[in-house]
Structures are given as C-alpha cells and as structure tokens.
Amino acid sequence: MSKPLELVATCALGLEGLLEEELARLGVADRARHKGAIGFHGDWRDVWRANWRLRTANRVLVTLDSWPAEDGDALAAGAGRLVARRERSWGGLDCTTLFQPHRTLAVRATSSASVLRDVRWINLRVKDGLVDAQRQAYGRRSSVDKSSPDLPLRIWLHKDRATLLLDTSGEPLDRRGYRVQSTEAPVRETIAAACVLASRWDGSGPVVDPMCGSGSLLAEAGSLVLGRAPGWLRTGWSFQRLPNYDQERFQAIRREPIPAGADGLELHGVDRSPEAIEAARANLAQAQLGEHARLVCGDAFEFQPPATAGLLLVNPPYGTRLEGGRDQWRRLGDLMKQRYPGWRAVVLAGDTDRGKHIGLRPSQRMPVRNGPLDARILVFDLY
Numbered sequence: 001m002s003k004p005l006e007l008v009a010t011c012a013l014g015l016e017g018l019l020e021e022e023l024a025r026l027g028v029a030d031r032a033r034h035k036g037a038i039g040f041h042g043d044w045r046d047v048w049r050a051n052w053r054l055r056t057a058n059r060v061l062v063t064l065d066s067w068p069a070e071d072g073d074a075l076a077a078g079a080g081r082l083v084a085r086r087e088r089s090w091g092g093l094d095c096t097t098l099f100q101p102h103r104t105l106a107v108r109a110t111s112s113a114s115v116l117r118d119v120r121w122i123n124l125r126v127k128d129g130l131v132d133a134q135r136q137a138y139g140r141r142s143s144v145d146k147s148s149p150d151l152p153l154r155i156w157l158h159k160d161r162a163t164l165l166l167d168t169s170g171e172p173l174d175r176r177g178y179r180v181q182s183t184e185a186p187v188r189e190t191i192a193a194a195c196v197l198a199s200r201w202d203g204s205g206p207v208v209d210p211m212c213g214s215g216s217l218l219a220e221a222g223s224l225v226l227g228r229a230p231g232w233l234r235t236g237w238s239f240q241r242l243p244n245y246d247q248e249r250f251q252a253i254r255r256e257p258i259p260a261g262a263d264g265l266e267l268h269g270v271d272r273s274p275e276a277i278e279a280a281r282a283n284l285a286q287a288q289l290g291e292h293a294r295l296v297c298g299d300a301f302e303f304q305p306p307a308t309a310g311l312l313l314v315n316p317p318y319g320t321r322l323e324g325g326r327d328q329w330r331r332l333g334d335l336m337k338q339r340y341p342g343w344r345a346v347v348l349a350g351d352t353d354r355g356k357h358i359g360l361r362p363s364q365r366m367p368v369r370n371g372p373l374d375a376r377i378l379v380f381d382l383y
C-alpha cells in the first residue's frame with residue numbers, strides 16, 4: 001500500500017472552521033487547521049471527492065516535497081532533486097510519469113517570514129531547478145504554460161522552508177459554472193456557501209434574499225438544499241489531466257448521494273436594480289434553479305415575505321464597493337425583527353463595524369476575508 005497523500009484544502013481566511021466541518025462530513029479524520037487552509041491525509045479518490053464536494057474551499061493541493069531553502073541555489077537544487085529521484089511516488093502516481101517533459105507546467109510562489117521574498121524570482125528558480133533536472137534525466141524539458149498548465153505547481157516558502165505542491169483544482173473552486181452575468185459587488189461563491197452553512201439551516205421553508213444582486217446566496221442555498229455538488233456545472237478540474245485520473249472512479253464519486261433538505265424549495269430574490277435582477281435570473285437559470293426562483297425588482301423594505309418561516313440571507317451594500325450607511329443597517333435590523341419573526345437570518349456585513357448598527361444580537365459572528373475586504377458573517381435567530 002502506498003503512503004497516504006499529504007493534502008491541503010485552502011479557503012478564505014475565517015472559513016477554516018466551516019471547511020474543517022465539511023471535510024469531517026466527507027469522512028476525513030485527521031485534519032490540521034492552518035491559517036486559510038486545512039491539512040489532511042488521503043488518497044487520490046479523496047482528492048477528487050474534495051474537489052467535487054467542498055463548498056468553502058478555494059483549491060485542493062497535494063504536497064510533493066519540502067526542503068530547506070535559505071537561498072536561490074538551495075531552492076532550485078531542491079526542486080531539481082525531486083525530479084531526479086525517479087523512484088518517488090505520490091499515492092501511486094510516480095515521479096517519472098508526473099514530470100514527463102511533454103507535460104506543461106507553471107509555478108506560482110508565496111513567501112512569508114523568509115529570506116527569499118521576490119515571488120517572481122522564486123518562481124523562476126524553482127522552474128529552472130525542475131526543467132534543468134528534466135533535461136538531465138530525459139534530454140528534454142517541459143514548456144511553461146501560465147494560463148492552463150498540465151501541472152499547476154505552487155511553491156510556498158515559509159521560514160526559509162520550501163514546500164512544493166500540485167494544484168489539483170486548476171480554476172479555483174468558487175468558479176461553479178453558473179455565473180453568466182455579474183453585478184457591481186457579487187459575493188464570492190465560496191463565501192455565499194459559507195453564509196448558508198453557517199446558518200445551520202435544516203433546509204426547510206423558503207429562502208429570501210431581499211438585496212439579491214446577482215443571486216449568489218440564493219444559488220448556493222438552492223444547491224445545498226437540492227443536494228447538488230458545488231462542482232456539478234464545472235467543465236473540469238486539473239486532476240483530470242493527470243496520468244492517474246480514472247474517469248470511471250470519478251463517475252462513481254459523482255454518483256455518491258449528497259444529503260439534501262426538504263422538498264419544495266422556494267427561492268425569493270428582490271433587488272431594486274433591474275440589472276441585478278436580470279443577472280440573478282440568468283445565473284439561477286444557468287444553475288438550473290430557475291423553476292424554484294421568484295425574482296422581483298423592488299425595494300427590500302417593501303417586500304412581503306412568505307408566511308412560513310425559513311432562511312433570510314442578505315448582503316447589504318457596503319463601504320468600499322457600494323454605498324451603505326448606519327441608518328440603512330438600523331432599518332435592516334428593524335425589517336428583520338418586524339417582518340421575519342421565527343426566521344433564521346444571515347447577514348454578510350461587508351466591513352467590520354457596520355453590522356454593529358443593526359441593533360440585534362447575533363448568535364454567531366464569523367470574521368471572513370471577502371477578497372480585499374474584511375467582512376463578517378452574522379447569524380441571527382429572529383423571534
């Protein structure tokens with residue numbers, strides 16, 4: 001039996017807890033929490049399943065090697081040694097097969113607390129180390145393809161130690177495949193999914209987003225309730241280009257049942273911008289949720305929600321990207337109290353302090369990095 005793979009699922013800062021719970025639900029036992037990532041062990045089927053099923057992860061990576069790299073020569077030499085050690089294998093995928101020169105590659109670096117800091121130079125040294133060793137071993141070298149490489153490699157330098165990883169996702173996992181139209185400030189799909197997961201909602205009752213923008217929160221709620229994998233509309237992942245990819249085994253993973261909520265999904269979206277409603281309609285249709293969605297152009301404060309309590313999701317406009325002030329937060333708090341009694345509510349507050357003005361006590365407050373912004377996921381039980 002081959003040694004288990006050392007795997008890493010990355011996520012937005014703040015979502016580590018939710019990602020870890022997702023992995024636990026997939027049966028992953030040995031998890032290690034890091035900043036913006038969860039480490040775990042598994043085999044290639046775990047890699048495929050994680051890419052297919054994780055809603056809050058950005059990418060799934062396989063650790064290939066790790067070595068001390070205090071200077072550029074040590075960095076390049078470590079990368080070269082990896083290619084030269086042909087007996088090396090990762091869960092049955094051997095080094096000779098992986099680093100065949102007909103496969104294109106690209107390296108992307110990050111560096112923290114290390115002497116080497118220039119990420120472009122780090123990329124270059126690692127790439128040179130790899131391709132020089134290929135030339136020695138095979139007489140030929142891989143070409144670099146930055147946009148769609150067969151081997152998307154990551155090099156993480158931390159405290160002068162280099163870790164080389166293979167990105168098995170390719171396009172980040174938030175690219176679900178349903179966003180055909182965008183609006184001014186769409187929330188990333190992984191964060192929208194985090195809002196739904198953070199609510200601990202059991203999937204019963206309607207879902208309302210009274211400021212729905214392009215419909216991401218509704219799309220993620222719908223996908224969860226219908227038990228659809230987040231990746232079901234994607235055209236592919238980079239693991240499918242690896243030599244050990246087994247289509248039949250991946251199909252079996254795709255057929256594994258996913259827990260679903262109650263029948264009768266109802267998604268209600270409101271936005272005062274006609275363009276936003278048009279985008280939400282297009283995106284929800286692409287997500288094959290159109291038949292469940294009722295979208296209206298109007299004011300959130302005028303909308304009359306369904307009588308049955310359900311899940312209220314809202315991502316109000318905020319500072320850096322859209323306007324939004326103290327009064328609007330207070331109004332939103334009043335609206336939640338008055339019109340949504342008995343509902344579970346999640347507010348994605350776009351910057352750190354505005355959510356304070358809502359005038360309600362959240363049962364949970366989760367700081368999260370939403371692209372360049374510090375945001376908060378606030379969960380409320382409305383009485």
Ligand SMILES: C[S@@+](CC[C@H](N)C(=O)[O-])C[C@H]1O[C@@H](n2cnc3c(N)ncnc32)[C@H](O)[C@@H]1O
Nearest residue numbers: 186187211213214216271272273299300315317
């Ligand atoms: C931050 S965006 C929501 C983005 C959305 N979550 C997405 O992923 O696309 C805020 C939205 O609230 C809408 N909005 C602001 N005030 C509103 C109001 N009073 N009634 C309805 N929509 C409103 C804006 O038009 C904008 O589309």
